[in-house]
Amino acid sequence: MPPRKRRNVRKRNSKATTEAKVESNKSRITHQALRVPLPLDVLLLILDAVSKLDEPYHAARKTLCSCALTCRTLRRPAQVRMYADVSIWKQYEFEAFGRTLLDNPELALMVKKLYANVGSAWHAVWVLPKDELPLSAKAVAGMTNLQKLSIGGLHFHERTEVCSAVLENFIGSFAASCPKIEFLRIDHMEFREYTNFVHHVTAFSGVKTLELSCVKWRGRG
Secondary structure: OHHHHHHHHHHHHHHHHHHHHHHHHHHHHHHHHHOOOOOHHHHHHHHHHHHOOOOOHHHHHHHHHHHHHHOHHHHHHHHHHHHHEEEEOOHHHHHHHHHHHHHOHHHHHHOOEEEEEHHHHHOOHHHOOOOOOOOOHHHHHOOOOOOEEEEEOOOOOOOOOOOOHHHHHHHHHHHHHOOOOOEEEEEEEEEEEHHHHHHHHHOOOOOOEEEEEEEEEEEOO
């Protein structure tokens, strides 16, 4: 009787070992399959799909950022799509975006479309920095491939002085440094004089489409 028990135990152990080997082989095959690289053109199609997702702006941008951090192959293609269309709404976003452009000039060249909502970031003229622009002139100067520019100004208020030389200079910095701009939109902006408005708008020599919303001026000039 005891020898038979030993044989049964040996058979069970042998069966368990075989099953373990099978599972190990399956796991190895699955792991190897997951490591098979996709063709570059397929990866680019995936990134294109991510950049065009019908989701909130920051959600798609976060996904592209994750792709850029995944591997070296995806890094630059993801960055190209991430910086091609940029929207900044908050004060810390203006500051972070400006630092990024100064630290990485190559990223500045990737920006093709920019929406800068100054009104959402500062809300009032008196809190705007008096000696500096929402984005530094040097940061703006790096975006030489910029083609579409939209600037949201400050919210109008009956008792508030909403015209600002800072905002006018901010617009002027793009006219001086971004010659490829073909589309310009100015939203909620009050110029000090009509001549200032004409001067800044006509400074964009390459603009083919101009959109104005709630734009006015204080004096005729």
